[in-house]
Amino acid sequence: MTTINARLSVMMFLQFFIWGGWFVTLGTFLSSTLQASGGQVGMAFATQSWGAIIAPFVIGLIADRYFNAERILAVLHLVGAVLLYQLYSAVDFGAFYPFVLAYMVIYMPTLALVNSVAFRQMRDPALEFSRIRVWGTLGWIAAGVVISFVFAWDSREAITSGGLRNTFLMAAIASLVLGLYSFTLPATAPLKEQASASGIKQSLGLDALGLLKDRSYLVFFIASILICIPLAFYYQNANPFLAETGMTNPTAKMAIGQVSEVLFMLLLPLFIQRFGIKLALLVGMLAWALRYVLFAYGDNGELAFMLFIGIALHGICYDFFFVSGQVYTDAKAPKHLRSSAQGLITLATYGVGMLIGFWVAGQVTDHFVVEGGHDWKSIWLFPAGFALVVFVGFLLTFSGRQAAVAPSKA
Known part of the structure; x- marks a missing residue:
């Protein structure tokens, strides 16, 4: 180095x-x-x-x-x-x-x-x-x-x-x-070219709105916003959930998710090359549903392994949907709009999607407060079911090519 x-x-x-x-x-x-x-x-x-x-x-x-x-x-x-x-x-x-x-x-x-x-x-x-x-x-x-x-x-x-x-x-x-x-x-x-009047439009991704005229990309775009609702439940509730169940060192154990993120990041290009972008996106969405089912039915006793598997699924959940989505966006956008397109999808997911998601997660969590804590099974089944609905909807409506999509080096 x-x-x-x-x-x-x-x-x-x-x-x-x-x-x-x-x-x-x-x-x-x-x-x-x-x-x-x-x-x-x-x-x-x-x-x-x-x-x-x-x-x-x-x-x-x-x-x-x-x-x-x-x-x-x-x-x-x-x-x-x-x-x-x-x-x-x-x-x-x-x-x-x-x-x-x-x-x-x-x-x-x-x-x-x-x-x-x-x-x-x-x-x-x-x-x-x-x-x-x-x-x-x-x-x-x-x-x-x-x-x-x-x-x-x-x-x-x-x-x-x-x-x-x-x-x-x-x-x-x-x-x-x-x-x-x-x-x-x-x-x-x-950079001199960054000082142009179009700089803010590019940063916000407004230059790339034309991509939404493509039906397949529109379906992907909507799915990206919706899948952020289950994502918000993980960020907001995972650590309180693990702490409330009595797991020791929950914060360090959640880092297993980041370790798996690194590993699956390395595997993702091979998966996309072999099976195509649609399957990668579907695997990512299905992993969200599976993760929350594991959280709903696992515990800190004999079923603790279910919680650890749920944490370890973070690599598939994040990489196979969000990173694959960045790859798909890069492939769909014309060369001169690639930066704008990435700005658009980031604004839609981490901005609009997560904003909605955190509000929903807060309302659901408050609804299932019980004496001494929370009804975590009911809380986790909500994002599990939501992710499954998004998965089925995407499966039936996305008609993108099954061909492999390689990340752009441009």
Whole structure:
């Protein structure tokens, strides 16, 4: 690994260590420490979607036009450190929510900025990027290990005493480190062509709306939004569910999902080449339904293996639908619209789809509150059934070619 790639890998590690350091346990923290309702937990998670919706404006109107990417990355993470400290200090949900909303509005643009910095420094992005990006996944895993095995903040005793509050302090320190470190990254000046009036349209994906005239792509687009509803249940409820069932070190064990994500990411191109994009998308959707059935009927006793299988399915759930969807989008879009098309599908899924999903997850979770906890079987069967309906609908209506689709190197 070259020196510059090593520096970029550190950047990716810290970027996702920060996110994984508090986001995974957010639902557990809110419900146990701040006594938030399911609807309030959904509101907190939905700040990710608001951040995803607003992020293109930050990148398209500010970062791409006037400032070096590494400098605005530094400033955003330094401000983020202050906001994360405010989350650490919040005493109730009313005090917590404004700061988590502000934080996600400034954090989501940094996901595009780290990619921008990385791509601009690579000689061969197709070969080098995956080797650098994987350090982000390792950073997310490391955060879970630190929370569970180093400090045990997600143990029952620590949760009861408010120990999960420390995750925000840890993330604030990491954000401060990355903010200062970002000033040392190679200069990544705005490209002249990015300063055009069409920059914001491209960032928002509006240039690619014509793709929706294609019936197959429209079906895929709608399915992508709908499948985000079951996805939101995992982000919002998985950690509280595992903690409530009495699983030890639940945060670190959830990192099994990120390990499987790396493994299936490597297998995905081979699968698409052999079986085609439609089957890959269907496998991804079916995996969501299977995962939630396993969660519904598993427990922390003799059936604990069902919970672990459900966690490990994350690689198939995410890679086979969302990454395959990015590949499909790249193949369907004309070369000059590929960036816009990716912006459109990201805005639709992480923006609109997840926004709806977190609201639904909050309402369903509140509906199945019982004395001493939740009726998790009923909660998990809802997204399982929903994912199955999306699967059947997609199977019957998607008429895309069965031919293999290879990721574009353009």
